[in-house]
Amino acid sequence: xxxxxxxxxxxxxxxxxxxxxxLALRDSPLVADMTRDRIKEKAVELGYIYNRRAASLRTSRxxxxxxxxxxxxxxFYAEILKAIETELDRSRQTFILSNHYDSVEKQRNFIExxxxxxxxxxxxxxxxxxxxxxxxxxxxNGMPAILIARSVPEIDVPTFRGDDAYxxxxxxxxxxxxxxxxxxxxxxxxxxxxxRDRYAGYAEALRKAGIDVDPALxxxxxxxxQSGFEAAVNFLAxxxxxxxxxxxxxxxxxxxxxxxxxxxxxxxxxxSVTGYDDLEEAAIAMPAxxxxxxxxxxxxxxxxxxxxDKLNGSSEADGLHLIKPEMRIRQSTMPLNPGAGR
Numbered sequence: 001x002x003x004x005x006x007x008x009x010x011x012x013x014x015x016x017x018x019x020x021x022x023l024a025l026r027d028s029p030l031v032a033d034m035t036r037d038r039i040k041e042k043a044v045e046l047g048y049i050y051n052r053r054a055a056s057l058r059t060s061r062x063x064x065x066x067x068x069x070x071x072x073x074x075x076f077y078a079e080i081l082k083a084i085e086t087e088l089d090r091s092r093q094t095f096i097l098s099n100h101y102d103s104v105e106k107q108r109n110f111i112e113x114x115x116x117x118x119x120x121x122x123x124x125x126x127x128x129x130x131x132x133x134x135x136x137x138x139x140x141n142g143m144p145a146i147l148i149a150r151s152v153p154e155i156d157v158p159t160f161r162g163d164d165a166y167x168x169x170x171x172x173x174x175x176x177x178x179x180x181x182x183x184x185x186x187x188x189x190x191x192x193x194x195x196r197d198r199y200a201g202y203a204e205a206l207r208k209a210g211i212d213v214d215p216a217l218x219x220x221x222x223x224x225x226q227s228g229f230e231a232a233v234n235f236l237a238x239x240x241x242x243x244x245x246x247x248x249x250x251x252x253x254x255x256x257x258x259x260x261x262x263x264x265x266x267x268x269x270x271x272s273v274t275g276y277d278d279l280e281e282a283a284i285a286m287p288a289x290x291x292x293x294x295x296x297x298x299x300x301x302x303x304x305x306x307x308x309d310k311l312n313g314s315s316e317a318d319g320l321h322l323i324k325p326e327m328r329i330r331q332s333t334m335p336l337n338p339g340a341g342r
Contacts, residue, residue, distance in 0.1 A: 007025075014039065014042055016039070025039065070099065083297040087301050087304035106127075107127045119143055123148060132153070144157070145157050147161075149161050162299065169204060171202075186248060187247055222255070228253065251275075268287045274289075290329050
């Protein structure tokens with residue numbers, strides 16, 4: 001078998017010390033740029049592979065970060081993960097990704113595996129029902145945790161997410177300003193902090209406008225395009241005949257608009273629809289979707305930075321850090337159609 005290329009192999013080939021080679025491969029500013037480039041070129045030429053296990057024994061750091069979210073197929077999480085990856089790349093950290101699909105057991109197994117691998121930290125969008133003890137399991141074993149998108153009661157770690165109550169109030173107030181009073185809310189669940197906060201923002205906006213909050217106008221559950229499409233049946237059959245809908249996210253909104261169009265109505269003109277998250281797909285939907293920009297990239301960037309700071313000894317303040325959402329007004333919302341009510 002071929003012998004593994006070591007730091008000393010590179011050092012001998014270049015007539016340098018092993019310490020200089022080691023510093024250069026870790027991008028230390030103590031090594032001149034020209035020398036660092038020579039060392040890296042020789043490392044590639046010789047087929048040197050960084051020995052992470054040996055380095056972790058020297059530094060007590062593995063360079064591995066765990067990231068666990070609900071479902072990477074949701075573009076909302078994909079945008080957060082892109083920002084996390086960009087920030088971690090700057091510090092040459094590697095992350096291992098897991099989807100929990102709201103299974104607390106699957107999430108717990110991932111945390112335990114990460115601990116076994118010597119993970120440096122974990123960024124979590126916690127599964128529904130996550131107990132504080134699961135997060136303390138990581139923290140008590142020297143693996144700091146940062147939460148994104150959702151909060152967990154009785155745990156005080158840095159948590160980054162959009163201000164969901166404020167954002168949904170923005171969308172609801174926009175519809176009210178267009179003359180709508182029979183406004184449904186489609187999707188979400190009270191089992192998550194996000195679901196509770198978004199419904200609270202919707203309800204509070206209605207109350208402030210003097211509009212009754214009618215539970216019959218809430219259709220909980222949908223979180224995907226398919227479920228949004230299927231929700232159109234209940235939405236259109238509602239005896240209160242809503243003229244507008246505040247949707248849990250953009251996927252639900254796009255699905256709902258497809259269902260409305262399938263029924264022979266025109267989204268925007270006949271029924272106004274708002275989304276949430278301002279995904280890339282929102283701007284090119286038909287019609288272009290009015291939505292709330294929830295700051296996914298900022299959530300990911302700040303979460304990754306907070307974890308890196310913790311690992312370097314300069315801790316971000318514990319507790320909730322809210323990113324303020326912004327409206328993106330497009331063609332899926334219009335002034336109330338006098339003939340609305342179907």
